[in-house]
Amino acid sequence: MIRFTDKGLYCPAGNFYIDPWQPVERAVITHAHSDHARAGSASYLCHHLTLPLLQLRLGNNHYQSVGWNEPVFINGVRLSLHPAGHIIGSSQVRLEHNGEVWVFSGDYKTEHDGLSGAFEPVRCHTFITESTFGLPIYTWKPQQVIYDDISNWIRNNQSHQKTSVLIAYSLGKAQRILEAVSAVTGNIYAHGAVYNVHETLQQAGIPLPDIRRVTPETPREQLKGSVVIAPPGAAESPWMKKFTPYAVGVCSGWMQVRGHARRSNVDAGFALSDHADWPGLLQAINATGAQKVFVTHGFQSALSRYLNEQGLEAAEVKTEYGNDEEITELKEENGIISEQAPETT
Template identity: 60%
Template sequence: MLQFTDKGIYCPAGDFYIDPWLPVERAVITHAHSDHARWGSRKYLCQEYSVPLLKLRLGADLQVQGLPYGESVYFNSVQVSFHPAGHMIGSAQVRIALAGEVWVVSGDYKVEHDGLSTPFEPVTCHTFITESTFGLPIYRWQPQTTVFAGIQQWIQDNQAAGKASVLSAYSLGKAQRLLYNLRHVTGRFLVHGAIAITEQVVRDAGWPLPAVERITPQTPKEAFANAVIICPPSAVGSSWMRRFTPYSLGVCSGWMQVRGNMRRRNADAGFVLSDHADWEGLLQAVKATGAQRVYVTHGFSSVFARYLTEQGGLDAAEIKTAFGDEEEDTGNEPDTNHTVAGNGA
C-alpha cells in the first residue's frame, strides 16, 4: 500500500505522499512541525486545526485543505482520514484504506492527554508506522500533573529569591502546552517573539490560551522581575537573555530524563516534559492498533523494532526517514521581526 522512497512515504494507488521531505504534487501532512511539514509541494492536506499553523510556517498563500478528525477523502480508490495523535494542536495519524487493507502512519504522538490538544486515539490497522523518538526503556514519564506541580514550585521558589523564571520550550506545541497548564500559576507571561507570533495565530483560531506579552528591545528591565518568561531553545545562551538577570533557566524536554543533559544545556532545572510517547506509551500504542506489521521511524528505531520482533512477536522493521526531533534546538524558529509568510522553517 505504501512505499518508502527518496521523497518520503508514498501511496502509489492514491498518488500522494505523507510528510514528504522533498516537494511533491500532493502532500498529506500529519502535523505542522518543520520536519514533517516542508515547503515546496503543490497541494497540501492536513487536519483542519493544522491549517493556520501550516500557513504560518509555509506561507499565507499555501494551497491547503483541512479535514476534520474522522472524516474521509478519496484519492482514486484510496480512503484517507485523520485521527488524533495527541502530539500538539492539529496533530494526526493518517489512516489509509484500500480493498480491505488498512495502514496507519502515526506521525509524532503521545498517549497522555496534555489538556489542550485532541487526545490520542488508537486506530485499528494491519500495518502501523510508528515514531520512536524515546524508544528506550529508560524513558518513562511521570504524570503531567506531577511535572507541572514541580514547575509551579520552581517558579514560586524563584520569585521568593527575587529571580525571573525562564522556561525553554519549542515555540510550536510545547510553548502552548506550558501556557495553558500554567495559566493559573501566573496572570502574566512574557515571551520571545517566535512564541508571540505562534501564540497569536493559535488564539485567533479560537484556542483558550492566556494572553502573552512579547519581549522587545523597549521592554523595561523592571518588567522581568519575578516574571515567567518562555523562550525557544535557540534563544538559550544568547545575548537576548542577559536582560533578565537575575534569572533561573528551566529546560522542558524529554531529554532531561538523562542525567547530564541539564548540565550540558547550562540549565538550573530540567523538567521531563515531552510531546512524544515514552517507552510504555509506544508499546501501548502499538498494541492498541492490533497491527501485525510495524515499521519504526525516527528515534531509537533499530532498538524498538528489534524489541517488537523479539518480545512482541511482530513483523517489525526499521525505516530510515528525514524526520527529526523538534525537541532539539533546530534554529528554525519563525522570524521574530518580520512576517513569516513564505518561511520554510
C-alpha cells in the same frame, strides 16, 4: 499501500505523499513541525487546526483541511485523520484500499495533555510508528506532577526576585506549559517565535492565556519576577541579558536522563515531552492490532528488535524525520520563519 521513497512516504494507489521531505504534487501533512511539513509542494491536506500553522510557517499555498474521522477519497483510497496527541492539530493518517488498512502515526503521545487532542488508537494491518524515546529508560511522570514541579520552581524563583525563563519549543510545549505557569502568575512574556505561534493559535480559536511579547522596549522592571517562555535557540543568546537576575528551566524529554540539565548548564530540567515514552509506544502499537510494524526516527533499532522478540513482525525504516523542533527553533532564532528578524536585545 505505502512505499518508502527518497521523497517520503508514497501511496501509489492514491498518488500522494505523507509528510514528504521533498516537494511533491500532493502532500498529506500530519502536523506543522518542520520535519513533517516542508515548503514547495503544490498542495497540502491537513487537519483544520494545522492549517493556520502551515500558513504561518509555509506561507500561501493550496491548502485543504478536514476534521478528524472525516473521510476523503483520493483515487479510490479512503483517507482519514485521527488524533495523535503530539501537538495541536497533530494527526495520524489512516489509509484503506482493497480491504487493507495502513496507519502512519506521525509523531504522537498517549497521555492526553488537555490541549492537543487525545491519542486515538486506530486498528490496522500495518502501523508505522515513531520511536523518538524508544528505550525503557524513558518513562514519563504524569503531566500534573511535572506541572506542579514547574509551578513550585517559579514560586521559588519569585521568592528570590528572579525571572523564570522556561525553554520550550515554540510549537507544542510552549502552549502546554501555560497551564502550569498561569497557576502561579499572569505576568507571562514570550520570545517573538513563541508569541507568533501563540497569537496564530488564539486567532484560530484555541483558548490560551494572554501573554506579552518581549520587545526591545519592554521595561526591565516589568520583567522582574515574571515568567518568560523562549525557544532553545535563545537560551545562550544576548537576548537573555534583559532578564537578569534569572533562572533557566528546560522542558524536554531529554531531561529524563540524570545529569542532562547540569551538562546543559541550566538551573532546572523538566522531563516534559510531546512524544510517547516507552510504555506509551508499546501501548499504542498493541492497541492497533497491527500484524506488521515499521519503525521510523528515534531509537528505531531498539524498538524494532524488541517487537520482533515479542513475536511481532517489525522493521526499521530510514526517513528524514526527527530533530523537528531543533530545526524549527534554529530557523526561528535566525529569523527565517515566524520572525521578521532575530531578537537580540
